[in-house]
Amino acid sequence: MSASAPRRVAHDVLQAVGESDAYANLLLPTAIARAQLSTADAALATELTYGTLRRRGTYDAVISIAADRPVQEIDAAVIDALRLGVHQLLSTRVASHAAVHESVELVRGAGRGATGFVNAVLRRISRDTPGDWMTRVEQSARSEDERLGLVYSHPVWIVRAFRRALAAEGRADELEALLTADNASPRVTMAALPGLAEVPDDARHTPYSPLGFRLGGGDPEGLVTGSGGRVRVQDEGSQLAALALTRAEPVRPGERWLDLCAGPGGKTAVLAAEALAGGALLEANEISPARAGLVRRAIAGVPLEVDVSEEDGRFRAADTPGLYDRILVDAPCTGLGALRRRPEARWRKSPSDVPSLTELQTELLSAAVLALRPGGIVAYITCSPHLAETSGVVAEVRRAFGSSLEEVDARAVVARVASTDPRLPAQADGSLRAQLWPHRHNTDAMSISLLRRV
Incomplete structure (x- = not known):
């Protein structure tokens, strides 16, 4: 049998x-x-x-x-x-x-x-x-970090990275709550693209994103297909990250926007809908041809012409200096913020991955800053709370550009954009970064930084 x-x-x-x-x-x-x-x-x-x-x-x-x-x-x-x-x-x-x-x-x-x-x-x-x-498992541990790793099924290096990120907000005591949240199955969250779709009457609005809602039950595929992609499955943190860029300040008709690392296209779709509503132009770039195809499919329901290039984002941005008013850098990262939905990532990544990723992130963000017009804003996004990938990268880029680059208060922007104030605490290093958390906001652990070229 x-x-x-x-x-x-x-x-x-x-x-x-x-x-x-x-x-x-x-x-x-x-x-x-x-x-x-x-x-x-x-x-x-x-x-x-x-x-x-x-x-x-x-x-x-x-x-x-x-x-x-x-x-x-x-x-x-x-x-x-x-x-x-x-x-x-x-x-x-x-x-x-x-x-x-x-x-x-x-x-x-x-x-x-x-x-x-x-x-x-x-x-x-x-x-x-x-x-x-x-x-027995707890008794086999040789340290407190190893005990937490064994009990909550996280590699020790991730436990330590999470502790440091929470401690930067004065919330180190929330570590076990975060590890517990990572092992819970996430609820399916939907987004209704602004100006193109409405939240269904029988759906429940999510607490933070004005685009977000949850269905009472059933497979969302029928709703997504029936809407032509104008209603989509998307984490609430991802929605807020895109809106933080588009609503950081009023949109002027004719602005040029760039989504530099666009795959798989969820944030690109929000940008496209917002660009359409505000009279802005949007371009997207994704180095992977397969993921570029996903971007094109994600924005197919938005009646806006969006050119999707397939280049290394560092060179794509460097080739267009001073051209864009807003750029989204949703950088490749360890993905430690999405362990609820991609649990295998915790077993694939290692501390040795971080230096090469932070180098790439720094290069992408630096290239994006050069591609901004004076007064332009770049949103630097990672689906990771790791301090090296978030505050560390932003600090390095700010040091490199000096007084020509200022940080915009992302926490204030997210609080203004959100339907309900997510109450984002200050960072110990003085940065104005917004950090969302699975255990606190029921989103992926999305980091959002906003920088303006001056």
């Missing part, structure tokens, strides 16, 4: 994520459609996939204890089946015998040794309560 279809789909996705650096949010819908899962089975496959990815660090600690060996010594196909089994045993209502049996079936093709090993480890885990296992 083979494993059930939802578990097979989840296992296949986990293997692809681990072995091929696939993205679960892109692969899972395709795998569900290919397997022709029912709505209930699709929901199970989704919960198993994302739940296992989010809690992988904790589950690996449990497996290491139960198997009496490091998870690195366990075959990749076997460890993914074990993780799925542990998730069902410790975090769902699936009956223990079913969780064990189905996990054993997932490795049936790997031979008798694999099935016996999975069966023995999961049966040992099933004999004790989740609380018992969490106590």
Whole structure:
């Protein structure tokens, strides 16, 4: 008897994520459609996939204890089946015998040794309560940071980066609340493009973005398709980041705007709608051809001609000095602010990624500043709260440009744009950056800085 279809789909996705650096949010819908899962089975496959990815660090600690060996010594196909089994045993209502049996079936093709090993480890885990296992996991930690990392399933370096970012606001005591929020499934948030779509009467407005709403239930795809893309799925923090640029000051007809790192196009769509309403011109750039295609699709519902180029943003901006009134730099980053929706990112990134990213971010922001007209504004956005990627990059660029560049109060702009004041605290370094948080605002941890060329 083979494993059930939802578990097979989840296992296949986990293997692809681990072995091929696939993205679960892109692969899972395709795998569900290919397997022709029912709505209930699709929901199970989704919960198993994302739940296992989010809690992988904790589950690996449990497996290491139960198997009496490091998870690195366990075959990749076997460890993914074990993780799925542990998730069902410790975090769902699936009956223990079913969780064990189905996990054993997932490795049936790997031979008798694999099935016996999975069966023995999961049966040992099933004999004790989740609380018992969490106590053992905590006792295995060698430091407080490692304990937090194991309990909340985050690499230690991310725990420390989050603590520093929260401490910069005087909120270090919120660390466990943030780690908890990262392991919760995010609600689907929608955006109605301004001037082109209305929030449905039966929807509930989100608290901060004037464009945002949440549906009472059901698949939003029908609404998105029926609107021609003028209603879209988009995190509320992403909406606010785009609006912070377009509404930092009144738009003058004829302004030229540039979205320098536009893929996949969510913020570009908001910029396009705002440019259309204000009589501005918009250009977009995305170095990846595949992501540039996503940008074109994202703005297809906006009746505004937008040229989408496919160049390195550093050179794209440098080739047009002093041309633009507003530029959005949604820079490539570690993505630590979106771990709720892309949980595999926490296991892919490492501290060694940060220096090369901050170098790229600094170069992109510097090129954007040179492309601004005097008086023009650049919005520097990262979906990461890491201080090196946020305050550090802005400080470096401000040092380089000296008195020709001033910081605009992004916190005040976001508070003015928002439907409800998000109460963004001051940063310890004196910067005027706005930082959103999953645990505090129920958004991605979006950082927003605004700089004006003078």
